[in-house]
Amino acid sequence: xxxxxxxxxxxxxxxxxxxxxxxxxxxxxxxxxxxxxxxxxxxxxxxxxxxxxxxxxxxxxxxxxxxxxxxxxxxxxxxxxxxxxxxxxxxxxxxxxxxxxxxxxxxxxxxxxxxxxxxxxxxxxxxxxxxxxxxxxxxxxxxxxxxxxxxxxxxxxxxxxxxxxxxxxxxxxxxxxxxxxxxxxxxxxxxxxxxxxxxxxxxxxxxxxxxxxxxxxxxxxxxxxxxxxxxxxxxxxxxxxxxxxxxxxxxxxxxxxxxxxxxxxxxxxxxxxxxxxxxxxxxxxxxxxxxxxxxxxxxxxxxxxxxxxxxxxxxxxxxxxxxxxxxxxxxxxxxxxxxxxxxxxxxxxxxxxxxxxxxxxxxxxxxxxxxxxxxxxxxxxxxxxxxxxxxxxxxxxxxxxxxxxxxxxxxxxxxxxxxxxxxxxxxxxxxxxxxxxxxxxxxxxxxxxxxxxxxxxx
Numbered sequence: 001x002x003x004x005x006x007x008x009x010x011x012x013x014x015x016x017x018x019x020x021x022x023x024x025x026x027x028x029x030x031x032x033x034x035x036x037x038x039x040x041x042x043x044x045x046x047x048x049x050x051x052x053x054x055x056x057x058x059x060x061x062x063x064x065x066x067x068x069x070x071x072x073x074x075x076x077x078x079x080x081x082x083x084x085x086x087x088x089x090x091x092x093x094x095x096x097x098x099x100x101x102x103x104x105x106x107x108x109x110x111x112x113x114x115x116x117x118x119x120x121x122x123x124x125x126x127x128x129x130x131x132x133x134x135x136x137x138x139x140x141x142x143x144x145x146x147x148x149x150x151x152x153x154x155x156x157x158x159x160x161x162x163x164x165x166x167x168x169x170x171x172x173x174x175x176x177x178x179x180x181x182x183x184x185x186x187x188x189x190x191x192x193x194x195x196x197x198x199x200x201x202x203x204x205x206x207x208x209x210x211x212x213x214x215x216x217x218x219x220x221x222x223x224x225x226x227x228x229x230x231x232x233x234x235x236x237x238x239x240x241x242x243x244x245x246x247x248x249x250x251x252x253x254x255x256x257x258x259x260x261x262x263x264x265x266x267x268x269x270x271x272x273x274x275x276x277x278x279x280x281x282x283x284x285x286x287x288x289x290x291x292x293x294x295x296x297x298x299x300x301x302x303x304x305x306x307x308x309x310x311x312x313x314x315x316x317x318x319x320x321x322x323x324x325x326x327x328x329x330x331x332x333x334x335x336x337x338x339x340x341x342x343x344x345x346x347x348x349x350x351x352x353x354x355x356x357x358x359x360x361x362x363x364x365x366x367x368x369x370x371x372x373x374x375x376x377x378x379x380x381x382x383x384x385x386x387x388x389x390x391x392x393x394x395x396x397x398x399x400x401x402x403x404x405x406x407x408x409x410x411x412x413x414x415x416x417x418x419x420x421x422x423x424x425x426x427x428x429x430x431x432x433x434x435x436x437x438x439x440x441x442x443x444x445x446x447x448x449x450x451x452x453x454x455x456x457x458x
Contacts, residue, residue: 002027003090003174007083007097008034008072009105011129011240012057013200014064016164018126019096020171029172031090032065034058035083036076036180039104048190049328049362053198055186057239060199062182070171073179080111087121090174094122098129101136101273102366103280130237130365131270132161132244135277145278146271147381153267164246192328195362196235203236207247211254218258222265223333225316226403230331231262234363237269244269265332269368275381276367283370284351286379290454294349303346306440307338308356310409313439315421316395317341319408326408328362333398339376340389345446347453350377378454386454388447395421411436 004027006020012034014020023030040046062072075082087095095116099109113123128134138155139145146152196202210231221229236242248266251259276282286292297304306312310321320334330338335357342353354373358364374380378387395418399405402420406413411434412420419428424438 001029003029003031003092004094004096005031005033005083005087005090005092007079007095008032008061009097009100009129009240010238011098011243012054012061013203013241013243014061014068014167014171015200015204016243016246017098017167018165019098019124021165021168022124022126023094023096024168024171026094027092029174030070031073031086031092031173031177032061032070032171033073033075033083033086034061035079036074037079038077039079047359047364048187049192049195049360050364052186052191052195053235053239053328053362055184056198056202057200057241058184059182060201060241062184064167064200065171065173068168068171070173071179072182073173073177074181074184076180079108080115083112084115084119084121086177087116088119090177092121094124096124096126098127099125099134100129101134101277103283127162128273129240130244131273132248132266133159133270135270135274145274147275148383149268149271149381152271152274153264156267156270157263161245161248164243164249192324192326192360194327196232196327196329198235198239198241200236200241203233203242206231206233206236207242207250211250215251215254215262216256216258219261220258222261223398225319225331225333225399226401226407228331232329235329238363238365269365271381272367272371275371282374282380283366287371287374287381288379288385290379290385292377292379292453294343295347296349297352300346300348303440304342304348304352306437307342307346307348307353311437312341313424313437314341314391314395315402315405315409315412315423316391316399319399319405322408324357324360328360330357330361333394335372336376337389337391337394339373341391343373343377344388344450345441345443347446347449350374350379386451388450390443392421392443409436410434 004023006023011017065071083095116123133156221227237244248263251262310318312318317338320330320338324330339353342348343350350373354370357369371380375382378385400418402417405420411432412423414431415423415428423432
């Protein structure tokens, strides 16, 4: 009986799964395998919120496979050694996985291919995980990647995406291959109180509801902080509980301005992936240095801690950071505002903020997180690297009635309307409760410091 191993990584689903479908075409039985990679934990990329979400995804994937006559095999350890051991136990001649383009993933793939080849087994690498269009599939003339989003989006939009695959009806798995679960362990400490549930079923339920009820108004409402009018699919896309290609196809099938605006946002994920694939160092080093001498976490300790705790004195930023702590998620507009205050107004190294986000975000993705932080800090792909977002003006624009702020900053619950964005004003100060702080920096002072640092006095 022929056997193949399917290595699941960031593609924890049965719908639109090219490696699984390919393995089922060539083998009579398959071993769906997930390896808890100790290297990732040792590097500090695991976090309680994502570990809890991962446990949900693994449980859901196991149940989906059981409905199809199979099960999920989970092991812990070095990926290469573990995959080779499982392939030997199963008598598998082939291993299938989806491509990933981070520096670590490419190194993992190279090691795995060499080890399997030495054992006379074959590694088959399929469509990339996490993107609608694989990194490197479109490039500008004279470069290996697009450094500006708009021309990338134009080219990306003209490409034909592959058609999503249906889930297999049966997944026969050898009975003798042992697994470490279920249940799959999840942390109980250090979790945000209001984490979303993980798993493909939840992802598909949310996607269907969003396409029906939210997509049509997305163009007009996607920056409405109080309205919470985004899809919230980012954690499910990060773990591959739903396919990016399928999401794009289903949104385009609905059509209209809302779908166009939503697909454009999905394209940003692919854009950042192709930048990081071409420049892996951008995960930790500045993509476009400007000679910044950033304040460090140590030199700006009080400001950094106030920022983390959501006590900067700028309500829209504090609301966003408190939402992050409570839900493990933050609206994209909130991410931009929190990052701008830290990097441009407080002039703190963007890596300090990026680490905090990665510690809490359920959708904490290296490419999107790091490159979005660099975009805001002016060291990334932003064509206006010296732009500074004013949290007061942004608050008035994207939370005009102050409802989002009052939801997350109860000290300001009695401050009416847009006045909540300037609680230090004499006419509202008497309504502030609970010791809400004064701004930790004057916006004009922060702007002047940033312009001096960048050599700009305009």
